[in-house]
Amino acid sequence: MPRLHGFTKKRLLHIYELMVQSRRLDEKMLTLLKQGKSYFHMGCSGHEASQLAAAEVFQAGKDWAYPYYRDSAFCLGLGMTGREQLLSSLSRVEDPNSSGRQMPGHFSHRNYRIVTQSSSTGTQYLQAVGTAMAVALSRENEIVYVSSGEGATSEGDFHEALNWSSRERLPVIFHIQDNKYAISVHISEQTAGSVYELSAGYNHLARFQVDGTDFFESHLAFQKAVDRARKGKGPSVIVSDVVRLLSHSSSDDQRKYRSEEELETDRERDPILKLREACFAAKIVKSEDFDKINERMTHQVGQDALWAESRPHPLPETATDHMYSDAPLPVSGEKKVIAEKIVMVDAINHALHEEMSRNDKMIIYGQDVAGDKGGVFTATRRLTEEFGQTRVFNSQLAESSIVGTAIGMACAGWKPVVEIQFGDYIWYAMMQIRNELAAIRYRSTSDWSCPAVIRVPVGGYIHGGLYHSQSIDGYFFHLPGIRIAYPSNAEDAKGLLKMACRVDDPVMFMEHKGLYRYASAATTEPDEDYLVPFGQARLVTEGEDLTIITYGMMVYKSLEAAKTLTSSTGARVEIVDLRTLNPLDLDTISKSIQKTNRVLVAYEDNLTNGPGAEISALIADHCFEYLDSPVRRVAAKDSHIGFSPYLENAILPQSVEIVTVAEELLEY
Numbered sequence: 001m002p003r004l005h006g007f008t009k010k011r012l013l014h015i016y017e018l019m020v021q022s023r024r025l026d027e028k029m030l031t032l033l034k035q036g037k038s039y040f041h042m043g044c045s046g047h048e049a050s051q052l053a054a055a056e057v058f059q060a061g062k063d064w065a066y067p068y069y070r071d072s073a074f075c076l077g078l079g080m081t082g083r084e085q086l087l088s089s090l091s092r093v094e095d096p097n098s099s100g101r102q103m104p105g106h107f108s109h110r111n112y113r114i115v116t117q118s119s120s121t122g123t124q125y126l127q128a129v130g131t132a133m134a135v136a137l138s139r140e141n142e143i144v145y146v147s148s149g150e151g152a153t154s155e156g157d158f159h160e161a162l163n164w165s166s167r168e169r170l171p172v173i174f175h176i177q178d179n180k181y182a183i184s185v186h187i188s189e190q191t192a193g194s195v196y197e198l199s200a201g202y203n204h205l206a207r208f209q210v211d212g213t214d215f216f217e218s219h220l221a222f223q224k225a226v227d228r229a230r231k232g233k234g235p236s237v238i239v240s241d242v243v244r245l246l247s248h249s250s251s252d253d254q255r256k257y258r259s260e261e262e263l264e265t266d267r268e269r270d271p272i273l274k275l276r277e278a279c280f281a282a283k284i285v286k287s288e289d290f291d292k293i294n295e296r297m298t299h300q301v302g303q304d305a306l307w308a309e310s311r312p313h314p315l316p317e318t319a320t321d322h323m324y325s326d327a328p329l330p331v332s333g334e335k336k337v338i339a340e341k342i343v344m345v346d347a348i349n350h351a352l353h354e355e356m357s358r359n360d361k362m363i364i365y366g367q368d369v370a371g372d373k374g375g376v377f378t379a380t381r382r383l384t385e386e387f388g389q390t391r392v393f394n395s396q397l398a399e400s401s402i403v404g405t406a407i408g409m410a411c412a413g414w415k416p417v418v419e420i421q422f423g424d425y426i427w428y429a430m431m432q433i434r435n436e437l438a439a440i441r442y443r444s445t446s447d448w449s450c451p452a453v454i455r456v457p458v459g460g461y462i463h464g465g466l467y468h469s470q471s472i473d474g475y476f477f478h479l480p481g482i483r484i485a486y487p488s489n490a491e492d493a494k495g496l497l498k499m500a501c502r503v504d505d506p507v508m509f510m511e512h513k514g515l516y517r518y519a520s521a522a523t524t525e526p527d528e529d530y531l532v533p534f535g536q537a538r539l540v541t542e543g544e545d546l547t548i549i550t551y552g553m554m555v556y557k558s559l560e561a562a563k564t565l566t567s568s569t570g571a572r573v574e575i576v577d578l579r580t581l582n583p584l585d586l587d588t589i590s591k592s593i594q595k596t597n598r599v600l601v602a603y604e605d606n607l608t609n610g611p612g613a614e615i616s617a618l619i620a621d622h623c624f625e626y627l628d629s630p631v632r633r634v635a636a637k638d639s640h641i642g643f644s645p646y647l648e649n650a651i652l653p654q655s656v657e658i659v660t661v662a663e664e665l666l667e668y
Ligand SMILES: Cc1ncc(C[n+]2csc(CCOP(=O)(O)OP(=O)(O)O)c2C)c(N)n1
Pocket: 070, 119, 120, 121, 122, 148, 149, 150, 151, 152, 153, 177, 179, 181, 182, 183, 248
């Protein structure tokens, strides 16, 4: 049987058909848009050959894919149908990519292991690396595809991902589709040299530079890259020189920044024409065969579009569904005390130890967490010794890498419990947390979920200055999709962390550094079956005259204040320790206010827009009729935190301020 570069006629026609289908889909989607039936489009035209070359060597449903928004031909190659892509284009509820929740082209398909993609250029690389870490741990012979344009390689995450995957020889193929433009920005304004050149220097990383409009040349590179990935030799980066035949998106007009000559030169490199020519030259396919396919695809895409238009839209009442898991919360056993006294950091260590024993898929990593050191606060001490380097290891010094890879691991069914060394440095990971971790369940209508745990030391009162004292809860309290636990003592820390390790949602687990070894936060140690349910506040003290809603270190500042108030005024103060900020126990807050009729919210984050601001608003909404005085807040000043104790004391909230405000409320 005649073959061209090893491909039979039948296979070549199949590839040609997918290329044409992808091209017709672009055309049809732009028509639908002009007809006012859809809202946005990003085209694949000009990128088809390199994408289908990639799809040829990946095993759909076994291997993993993190495609770019231009990867429609790649997704067709894996098995996604034109109808499914049209449902996405028209934002219909049956769209398997996102049920109309994301812009078109943000691919996701559980059956083909296409992991849900966002619009953030560059977040996908580290997630792909995380999935490759999961693959390596599972010892499966799977590989991971991740794709982007050349513009997105300017994001730091690209370089972090090359570093991590190369260091660990992970089976990732980075496909960089270089069409020379990031919207209107030419690569000469983007990249110091070429992406191929700037990815040099990583040990174990293979690099390929190909004409991405040539299917056969691209296929050869992918074949080589995949072979070495499957043999455990490490990642590859394939830079495909492609053409962007359409404007960046339907909102762009490339004639504003590209000359007609340049556009014509690109059109001459059309990958569909190239494949046709190669097949003619080899006399393997006749022109009628291609013409028949063209006709069939025009007809099929037209019919598929009509079908997709007939399908239902998402219902408005479902707009906020899939924010959190529906799975019931794990249930605690009866509490048994196993030790008389334990400090909070040791309780955290024991919780991790117990959960690692219980769950073989739990993995711990972060900066300095491994070995005898066990983290700068010793929370992970002795865990590497007990569970080995493959399950408890040091990460590179890169917060986005820690969270990005954790997302990829969690999407592949593992349970990463990672540490960010100081809350003050979590900002490098903010994109991964805000746009990815928090949104993955929502945007994939629960096809994908990301139940990773981020442990993060926070808070001041430890002479830490601007960059070791920050409270970060205000930022994350604002964010739907992530649970927040914030224990104030050892027993709660153990029970809440064990719960965090078992729930099906992402959790930010905030650990106040000042409480790690704080004598008052030491408690008896509950046994391994003890869990603290999320959304259940604890009454620290009971009283009738005033409620203080608080959490973390402020529980102790409130206790001091309550003592002073009782001795000076005789008032009895009820202190409510929230234990989790999301979910928030509004019920306990409300019951306490019904009893005391006066409330103060004390929190360590700065005043403006801190969690207490929202809690005060909720109290105004839900408890107004029970109040005999205004809702007041005591919080940090709206300031950075100075290092000198004279500055720090003036900025962070103190018990004396709670006393002053409480007295005003009691006298109101
Ligand atoms: C983090 C981030 N910054 C900016 C954007 C807006 N944006 C969307 S696509 C794009 C250009 C991407 O260019 P490139 O990676 O080369 O891919 P191409 O569109 O050329 O295929 C930009 C700037 C974004 N989506 N995400």
